Amino acid sequence: NAGVTQTPKFQVLKTGQSMTLQCAQDMNHNSMYWYRQDPGMGLRLIYYSASEGTTDKGEVPNGYNVSRLNKREFSLRLESAAPSQTSVYFCASKSLGSGGTDTQYFGPGTRLTVL
Amino acid sequence: EDQVTQSPEALRLQEGESSSLNCSYTVSGLRGLFWYRQDPGKGPEFLFTLYSAGEEKEKERLKATLTKKESFLHITAPKPEDSATYLCAVGRYGGSQGNLIFGKGTKLSVKP
Numbered sequence: 735n736a737g738v739t740q741t742p743k744f745q746v747l748k749t750g751q752s753m754t755l756q757c758a759q760d761m762n763h764n765s766m767y768w769y770r771q772d773p774g775m776g777l778r779l780i781y782y783s784a785s786e787g788t789t790d791k792g793e794v795p796n797g798y799n800v801s802r803l804n805k806r807e808f809s810l811r812l813e814s815a816a817p818s819q820t821s822v823y824f825c826a827s828k829s830l831g832s833g834g835t836d837t838q839y840f841g842p843g844t845r846l847t848v849l
Numbered sequence: 850e851d852q853v854t855q856s857p858e859a860l861r862l863q864e865g866e867s868s869s870l871n872c873s874y875t876v877s878g879l880r881g882l883f884w885y886r887q888d889p890g891k892g893p894e895f896l897f898t899l900y901s902a903g904e905e906k907e908k909e910r911l912k913a914t915l916t917k918k919e920s921f922l923h924i925t926a927p928k929p930e931d932s933a934t935y936l937c938a939v940g941r942y943g944g945s946q947g948n949l950i951f952g953k954g955t956k957l958s959v960k961p
Contacts, residue, residue, distance in 0.1 A: 776951045837881075842891055
């Protein structure tokens, strides 16, 4: 049971280049999330997918697109990378615990630098 | 506005010196308060979920408590391996699909 996996671990892009960050989970979770983490800012939600076939914007969606490929996989795409998108990106998936509460489990992250 | 504030930003302890981390929150309808541990270069690791005021949970040297306005993470006789950044997050009723609001974290350093 690998949990949440992310690829790649590291990436360097030039301004204007595009790339896709991949995320997969093997816990049979319905909901999946993409966050970015910047120094002094905490984790901020970019996009989420409540279930297969649905996606919604989070707090900081500009410059990103997502695809929920199937129940296991949720990808994040940068169409035209900008230096402001230099960050660490985390994918998470959610279980539904007892009492209707939610626990999110995180992947190891992708460290992206845009030059 | 829903908000999560953690204090202190950084905390240095000697091995064996017990202390507490604070997470104060303002949220319209708390749907769980979550504590995570994050080691450098890694993703957040889930520690606890607290559901209602008065609830407490323990794991090894860590104990989390919850009131109507804040949560504490008590660390008893810490060891160097407890060094990490501790993140607090809240879920909201009415929030989209259980989305979480995170604090900025407390960086804990435990010296031998």
